[in-house]
Amino acid sequence: MSGPVERIVVPKPNHLRRNLIILGVTALIVGSAWFAGFDLGRILLNLRKGGRLLGRMFLRPDWAYTPRIVDPLLETVKMSIVGTFWGAILAFPTAVFAANNFIKNPWIAQPLRVILNITRSIPAMVMASVFVAVFGIGAFSGVMALVIFTFGLISKLTFESIEAIDQGQVEALQAVGANKPNILRYAIVPQILPQFLSYTLYGFEINVRAAAVLGYVGAGGIGQIFEQNLAWRNFDRVGLIIIISFFVVLVIDLASSAMRRKLV
Amino acid sequence: MIQFTNVSKTYPNGVQALKGVNLTIEKGEFVAILGLSGAGKSTLLRLINQLIDTTEGEVVVNGVVVNKAAGKTLRNIRRQIGMIFQGFNIVKRMSVLANVLSGRVAYNPTWRTVLGLFPEEDKQIAYRALKRVDILEKVHTRASELSGGQQQRVAIARALAQEPLVMLADEPVASLDPVTTIQVMDYLKKINREDGITTVANLHHVDLALKYATRVVGIRAGTIVYDKPMKDIDTGNFLHEMEQVYGRRIHADEVLGDEE
Numbered sequence: 001m002s003g004p005v006e007r008i009v010v011p012k013p014n015h016l017r018r019n020l021i022i023l024g025v026t027a028l029i030v031g032s033a034w035f036a037g038f039d040l041g042r043i044l045l046n047l048r049k050g051g052r053l054l055g056r057m058f059l060r061p062d063w064a065y066t067p068r069i070v071d072p073l074l075e076t077v078k079m080s081i082v083g084t085f086w087g088a089i090l091a092f093p094t095a096v097f098a099a100n101n102f103i104k105n106p107w108i109a110q111p112l113r114v115i116l117n118i119t120r121s122i123p124a125m126v127m128a129s130v131f132v133a134v135f136g137i138g139a140f141s142g143v144m145a146l147v148i149f150t151f152g153l154i155s156k157l158t159f160e161s162i163e164a165i166d167q168g169q170v171e172a173l174q175a176v177g178a179n180k181p182n183i184l185r186y187a188i189v190p191q192i193l194p195q196f197l198s199y200t201l202y203g204f205e206i207n208v209r210a211a212a213v214l215g216y217v218g219a220g221g222i223g224q225i226f227e228q229n230l231a232w233r234n235f236d237r238v239g240l241i242i243i244i245s246f247f248v249v250l251v252i253d254l255a256s257s258a259m260r261r262k263l264v
Numbered sequence: 265m266i267q268f269t270n271v272s273k274t275y276p277n278g279v280q281a282l283k284g285v286n287l288t289i290e291k292g293e294f295v296a297i298l299g300l301s302g303a304g305k306s307t308l309l310r311l312i313n314q315l316i317d318t319t320e321g322e323v324v325v326n327g328v329v330v331n332k333a334a335g336k337t338l339r340n341i342r343r344q345i346g347m348i349f350q351g352f353n354i355v356k357r358m359s360v361l362a363n364v365l366s367g368r369v370a371y372n373p374t375w376r377t378v379l380g381l382f383p384e385e386d387k388q389i390a391y392r393a394l395k396r397v398d399i400l401e402k403v404h405t406r407a408s409e410l411s412g413g414q415q416q417r418v419a420i421a422r423a424l425a426q427e428p429l430v431m432l433a434d435e436p437v438a439s440l441d442p443v444t445t446i447q448v449m450d451y452l453k454k455i456n457r458e459d460g461i462t463t464v465a466n467l468h469h470v471d472l473a474l475k476y477a478t479r480v481v482g483i484r485a486g487t488i489v490y491d492k493p494m495k496d497i498d499t500g501n502f503l504h505e506m507e508q509v510y511g512r513r514i515h516a517d518e519v520l521g522d523e524e
Binding site: 166168169171172173174175176177178179181182185186187190191193194 | 313315338339340341342343345346347349351352353354355356357358362366367369370374377378380419422423426432
């Protein structure tokens with residue numbers, strides 16, 4: 001039945017492009033490491049020192065110090081709650097006006113989007129340091145930074161949700177003679193409310209983590225005493241702060257994620 | 265009740281959906297609009313309540329030139345024109361009652377409706393509307409929990425709550441099974457007959473037009489090519505006549521057949 005099997009000859013693959021990409025990426029990494037002064041030897045030499053430090057932090061944390069960190073930790077959580085709350089309140093109307101399917105005037109939507117992009121591209125830490133310079137040291141400066149960051153984040157996510165709603169429900173409301181506020185209330189809000197609440201919780205999760213380090217620039221919360229203890233080389237207390245902060249953030253994250261799953 | 269004079273509609277992308285349409289619909293008629301997808305049926309319907317604007321010509325509803333109306337005037341015309349859709353377009357995350365009450369928004373001050381404070385008489389109107397389509401027992405159910413046929417009945421109730429003079433139905437049964445289709449069409453017919461509400465329905469099934477309409481209008485490529493009151497239609501020859509509207513033979517899925 002079968003004759004001699006035909007040998008198929010295909011041209012050799014051209015790997016030049018691939019090899020050039022590999023070479024380029026490697027050069028980029030090595031160049032960056034050299035430029036940034038990365039030194040593997042230094043890591044190895046300091047490995048023992050690092051290990052000893054970690055031991056002092058986590059093997060025998062200063063549990064007796066716990067009562068002293070309760071208040072700063074609560075302050076951090078409160079800052080996050082207040083920052084998220086006001087950020088979300090401001091975000092809602094902004095998102096409505098930034099969405100191009102509700103107000104169809106690009107002269108309103110586009111400037112708003114530019115502002116939102118700016119607020120999201122400035123790290124909360126940077127904003128906090130500016131506010132510390134303006135309003136002075138303390139939680140207020142931190143809250144302000146969180147408000148603005150949350151505002152940018154939630155506005156952006158929400159206006160994208162608004163643009164993705166079912167337009168048919170909007171059309172039906174137009175057909176009954178509804179005006180803009182009514183269309184918002186009866187066709188848009190019901191469709192995006194669960195997402196909006198979910199984004200707010202997500203913003204809260206991010207804010208708890210951000211707020212934990214804001215104290216570093218003097219903007220209140222747990223970061224402030226963390227920085228002090230690090231400066232005084234109280235590594236057993238630093239360890240304690242890290243451990244407890246970690247668990248608080250973890251619990252908040254888990255609770256918030258669970259709630260978000262219920263929402264959407 | 266509804267009058268089109270030399271109406272044309274060209275969409276921004278250049279598609280000319282309607283070309284010089286003249287059409288007069290009298291009070292109480294049940295007009296079925298037939299035609300292929302893209303022939304201009306939806307456009308014709310949406311020009312009546314100006315969900316899309318007119319490029320040329322004049323559309324008059326109940327004595328008002330609707331294509332000149334804007335703002336409050338336009339909303340006051342729209343509230344007298346109920347509309348139901350192929351996709352039902354009820355707000356699924358609200359209760360049935362909230363959906364039907366939303367048909368009353370244009371009769372109330374915005375501050376009331378935004379706060380959801382409808383007067384008791386509006387609630388009574390909503391209950392009565394739900395009762396007429398036999399779905400009052402679902403009044404507090406979330407709309408998303410209803411079946412397609414039930415959702416369309418809620419949509420009819422929302423339109424009824426407007427106490428409309430005109431009812432527009434854009435492929436109202438295209439997303440429904442044959443049994444539910446008959447139910448929904450029966451409700452539309454009942455409302456048309458009992459309340460004298462002028463009804464204009466785009467239909468996909470040609471035999472539904474025969475069964476329910478008092479007049480059949482056929483559209484082909486943006487032009488009205490067929491327009492006959494039911495009394496002048498020879499039922500036996502109707503499918504054949506429709507071929508000039510469709511430009512081809514009628515397909516089996518364009519006939520619902522006998523489901524009762």
